[in-house]
Amino acid sequence: MQCLVMLRFRTLAVLFTMALVAVGCDSPKAEFHLDRVFLHKTFGEPESREEADSLRNQVQNLKEVMVGLFGNPDEPHVPQLTDLDTTTVLDVGLIEMAAGRVASDEAGRGRGLYREHCAHCHGVSGDGAGPTAAFLNPYPRDFRMGKFKFKSTPLGVKPTHDDLRKTIIDGIPDTAMPSFRLLDDDEVDSLVHYVRYLAIRGEVERRLVMEVMTELDTGDLILDPEDRSNALVEENLELVKGAVATVVGQWANAASQVTEIPSPPDQWDSHDSVQRGRDLFFGSVANCVKCHGQLALGDGETGDFDDWIKEIDEKDPASKAPDFLALGVVEPRLLDPRPIRPRNLRTGVFRGGRRPVDLYLRIKNGIEGTPMPAAPASGLSEDDIWSIVAYVRSLPQEPISRPEVQVEYTRERL
Amino acid sequence: MNSTIHCESPWPHRFALVLVCVTFPLIWVGGLVTTYDAGMAVPDWPSTYGYNLFLYPWTTWFAGPWDLFIEHGHRLLGALTGLITIALVIVVWRNEPRRWVQWLTVMALVIVISQGLLGGARVIQDARQLAKIHGCLGPAFFALATAISVVTSSFWKQGPQLEIIGNTRSLYRVALFTAVLAYLQLIFGANLRHIPVTADVGQFRVALFFHLAGAAALALHVTILIWMVFRLTQPVKALRRPVSLLALLIVMQITLGVASWIVKYLMPISAEGRLREGGFVIEADGLLQALTVTAHMAGGSLILALSTMLALRAVRLAPSGTESSASFFCTSSRLTELTT
Incomplete structure (x- = not known):
């Protein structure tokens, strides 16, 4: 009995000490991390100690180059290019407003907006691995691939400024992504620029990793600070500038590649049009039924993954994830590589927006980074797409979409 | 502890109750400061944008941004709590015969001063860990104020x-x-x-x-x-x-x-x-x-x-x-x- 009492007070003492230690623990300095999953996939496992050492040097050098180009979370830089104006894509003033530690001045102008509003889920590096990320479904977006789902541009093209603004202001229904409509316009713009900065930084990093892998000899540094006169260094400097210019250029060109949305034809949401949309939904050209299922409940072909999970492994990410975890990479996608689930079209909730134009864009352009493809260029006319929009919009109105009727429907089927 | 307490003055208990009643809103406003991440809305301490804490123009405070409103409000409420604690110490030392109750109020004063200093250090050093400790010490002070109000109450004086x-x-x-x-x-x-x-x-x-x-x-x-x-x-x-x-x-x-x-x-x-x-x-x-x-x-x-x-x-x-x-x-x- 006495032991039990002692145990009770010992437990209390241990708990108290743990709590005090937890309170006293200091938080580490914010810094950008390299994408270790991508690094490991690209370089593979070193075969010898020498190879491991030279790889470590190359990665360290790459990290220094990235800091030189983009700075750090407290003092971000925007890389300067002679033949490309980067300011339209990366506004230094707006980026600085979102970067660094959280504060505001007497006029209410905020600083550190990214850390205040985004970093707990999206992570300081924009890797979608903030402290809360593992508990969210879907996982927060990893910006480093430069892929964004909901946009007005075709697959493979970057989102526009307004696309990112829309997601931040509207939020994404039924996910942990909130609406930031209470923020001022310049604060939202600041976040858009910062998200773009993180995406560009991530994409440049990926390109440079590939360049190191394909263009440099084993052990060669991408930029050797002690050898500025070397022609090889000059060549590599061009290589770095080229990587930055390519990525920034893609973002700068996004606005000119926005998908034009034709006006819907007359009677586009009539009964006949809905019926036509239904035929197309089940037809072999659009073949929406393949993933969204016979009842459009999102219960068709499942088990596919989005591009962020596929980066672990195309076919079987779950079996490869432990390899990365063993390296000490702690990311939610590695802890639980969830398959992507096709949308249940009967709920009337569409993450990219429920307006007809939003649905048109999703069907026309597909959804970046997911198995949702773009509408085939031949075989589906603009009117066909509008008919599918009309059919999809009609689904939540059907009797079986309502739970109380669904029960009866199930009974009927039984 | 004596079984009966010979203390007729109701003032120690009254002051302790006032302290409890002021501390709870202080905790609320402090919580709002964390919720809105407004801890750095005023970058200086103990002054507010160069003004003495009590002389900061109320028009700017009320008409200014929300973050400034709650952070400056938190400081003012904190200062008021400190002043009430000082008053409690004086009242208790003059009217309360129990030595341990007197020292309890001194402990409250030490905590409230430490809490103010912690809040100031959090701002000056922009240290979030200090904000966490500040957030943990506040409720401890609230519990202590409650404890003082209990031990000075008539219930306590009745004895076991x-x-x-x-x-x-x-x-x-x-x-x-x-x-x-x-x-x-x-x-x-x-x-x-x-x-x-x-x-x-x-x-x-x-x-x-x-x-x-x-x-x-x-x-x-x-x-x-x-x-x-x-x-x-x-x-x-x-x-x-x-x-x-x-x-x-x-x-x-x-x-x-x-x-x-x-x-x-x-x-x-x-x-x-x-x-x-x-x-x-x-x-x-x-x-x-x-x-x-x-x-x-x-x-x-x-x-x-x-x-x-x-x-x-x-x-x-x-x-x-x-x-x-x-x-x-x-x-x-x-x-x-x-x-x-």
């Missing part, structure tokens, strides 16, 4: 009521443990709320686990406490009322905890996503989110204060000098029976 409580002299140990658990849980909560953005998913998971485990342990303890209080041979209002209120607060607090998660991240993970298909969009920093999260934080302080009050009343009701290790172990064995 042996005939009422004779069969449960070990109740106060459970009550004390509950108060300690309430404070531990508050620390776990602060740890979760102040988790740095540089933490990884594992650290958040551990912090969340401790907070949930703490909630379960506290709820269990309060249940045991209710059972112990209500099984007394005679009803003791001085215990029944606070323990009932404590139970209500625990239910409210658990509800607010779940609600805090939902208004920030929506429903907890559901692999099928069925639970969340209502088209709901969270509004960041909206009124619903801010009030829910802050109320959950303030609720923790209220539970701590109430469990402190309950523990002290139980201590006072227990017969002094009669407890033996046998009675102590008796409580423990009873608890073991209950928890297994």
Whole structure:
């Protein structure tokens, strides 16, 4: 009995000490991390100690180059290019407003907006691995691939400024992504620029990793600070500038590649049009039924993954994830590589927006980074797409979409 | 502790009550400062944008940005609390014969000064860890102010009521443990709320686990406490009322905890996503989110204060000098029976 009492007070003492230690623990300095999953996939496992050492040097050098180009979370830089104006894509003033530690001045102008509003889920590096990320479904977006789902541009093209603004202001229904409509316009713009900065930084990093892998000899540094006169260094400097210019250029060109949305034809949401949309939904050209299922409940072909999970492994990410975890990479996608689930079209909730134009864009352009493809260029006319929009919009109105009727429907089927 | 207290002045208790009543809103406003991440809305300390704290133009304060409004308001309320604590020390030292009560007020003064300095250091060094410690010390001060109000109350002065409580002299140990658990849980909560953005998913998971485990342990303890209080041979209002209120607060607090998660991240993970298909969009920093999260934080302080009050009343009701290790172990064995 006495032991039990002692145990009770010992437990209390241990708990108290743990709590005090937890309170006293200091938080580490914010810094950008390299994408270790991508690094490991690209370089593979070193075969010898020498190879491991030279790889470590190359990665360290790459990290220094990235800091030189983009700075750090407290003092971000925007890389300067002679033949490309980067300011339209990366506004230094707006980026600085979102970067660094959280504060505001007497006029209410905020600083550190990214850390205040985004970093707990999206992570300081924009890797979608903030402290809360593992508990969210879907996982927060990893910006480093430069892929964004909901946009007005075709697959493979970057989102526009307004696309990112829309997601931040509207939020994404039924996910942990909130609406930031209470923020001022310049604060939202600041976040858009910062998200773009993180995406560009991530994409440049990926390109440079590939360049190191394909263009440099084993052990060669991408930029050797002690050898500025070397022609090889000059060549590599061009290589770095080229990587930055390519990525920034893609973002700068996004606005000119926005998908034009034709006006819907007359009677586009009539009964006949809905019926036509239904035929197309089940037809072999659009073949929406393949993933969204016979009842459009999102219960068709499942088990596919989005591009962020596929980066672990195309076919079987779950079996490869432990390899990365063993390296000490702690990311939610590695802890639980969830398959992507096709949308249940009967709920009337569409993450990219429920307006007809939003649905048109999703069907026309597909959804970046997911198995949702773009509408085939031949075989589906603009009117066909509008008919599918009309059919999809009609689904939540059907009797079986309502739970109380669904029960009866199930009974009927039984 | 003497069984009867010869102190006729009502002022120590009145001042202690005022201190409790001012500290609770202070905790609320402090919670709002964290909720809105407004700790650095005023970059200097102890001045406010170069002004003496009390001379900062009220028009700018009221018409200025929200973050400035709550941060400066928090400082003013903190200063007021400090002044009331000083007054309490003076009143108690002049009117209260019990030396230990006098020193209790000195302890309160030391804590309130330390709390002010911690708040200032948090601003000057822009250190979030200090904000976390500041957030944990505040409720401790609130509990101490409550304790002072209990020991200066007329209830305390009546002395132990042996005939009422004779069969449960070990109740106060459970009550004390509950108060300690309430404070531990508050620390776990602060740890979760102040988790740095540089933490990884594992650290958040551990912090969340401790907070949930703490909630379960506290709820269990309060249940045991209710059972112990209500099984007394005679009803003791001085215990029944606070323990009932404590139970209500625990239910409210658990509800607010779940609600805090939902208004920030929506429903907890559901692999099928069925639970969340209502088209709901969270509004960041909206009124619903801010009030829910802050109320959950303030609720923790209220539970701590109430469990402190309950523990002290139980201590006072227990017969002094009669407890033996046998009675102590008796409580423990009873608890073991209950928890297994």
